[in-house]
Amino acid sequence: xxxxxxxxxxxxxxxxxxxxxEPLLLDANITKGDNVTLSCEYSLTSGTSVxxxxxxxxxxxxxEFLIFVTEYSNSSEPDLRLFSNxxxxxxxxxxxxxxxxxxxxxxxxxxxQPTVTQTQQTS
Ligand SMILES: *[C@@H]1O[C@H](CO)[C@@H](O)[C@H](O)[C@H]1NC(C)=O
Ligand SMILES: *[C@@H]1O[C@H](CO)[C@@H](O)[C@H](O)[C@H]1NC(C)=O
Ligand SMILES: *[C@@H]1O[C@H](CO)[C@@H](O)[C@H](O)[C@H]1NC(C)=O
Ligand SMILES: *[C@@H]1O[C@H](CO)[C@@H](O)[C@H](O)[C@H]1NC(C)=O
Numbered sequence: 604x605x606x607x608x609x610x611x612x613x614x615x616x617x618x619x620x621x622x623x624x625e626p627l628l629l630d631a632n633i634t635k636g637d638n639v640t641l642s643c644e645y646s647l648t649s650g651t652s653v654x655x656x657x658x659x660x661x662x663x664x665x666x667e668f669l670i671f672v673t674e675y676s677n678s679s680e681p682d683l684r685l686f687s688n689x690x691x692x693x694x695x696x697x698x699x700x701x702x703x704x705x706x707x708x709x710x711x712x713x714x715x716q717p718t719v720t721q722t723q724q725t726s
Contacts, residue, residue: 624655624715627695633703641698643713655689655696658712666712672696 624645633639647653654673658666672678674691684707689696700707 624696624713626713633708635703635705637703639700639703639707641700641711641713642695644693644695645713645715646694653689654716655687656714656716657685657687657698658714659709660712661709666710670698 624643627642627644631639641657643655645653645655652673654671656671657669659669660666669683670678670680670685670687672687672689674689677686677688679686684701686699686701687697688699696713698711698713
């Protein structure tokens with residue numbers, strides 16, 4: 604059995620203070636070899652697109668960046684057995700870890716970094 608925790612890490616940029624992200628699963632015991640899905644739900648103020656990131660942290664170490672995803676692209680890190688996707692419709696980001704190993708037991712963070720959409724300048 605391994606313990607996975609999904610914790611929230613919020614990154615606020617500019618004036619987007621209404622944006623937020625929250626984990627759906629707080630902790631889970633996983634059996635070695637299982638596929639694990641960690642999910643976070645987020646909300647965005649209008650006019651922003653989003654850059655969703657996953658980090659993991661082992662005890663007494665700094666969080667390490669794993670993968671990022673947007674609502675418009677899936678991403679995968681085969682070396683880390685990770686896949687991530689986000690749904691613009693559901694406002695949910697998933698991290699799929701396949702064949703969990705004991706070494707994957709850590710605290711996982713989802714982070715949201717909104718990018719303010721530039722308004723077109725006319726002169
Ligand atoms: C995971 O297992 C530990 C020890 O067996 C237990 O204390 C904990 O409550 C379990 N957590 C969940 C989410 O099942
Ligand atoms: C885990 O996911 C992989 C593909 O990512 C799949 O081939 C495999 O059958 C899945 N294993 C389980 C136990 O669901
Ligand atoms: C993401 O992957 C799913 C299948 O897993 C596919 O249906 C979807 O088109 C992909 N989206 C993008 C933006 O590549
Ligand atoms: C991510 O992809 C998986 C498998 O294709 C799918 O079951 C899941 O609903 C997708 N998650 C999101 C947030 O779109």
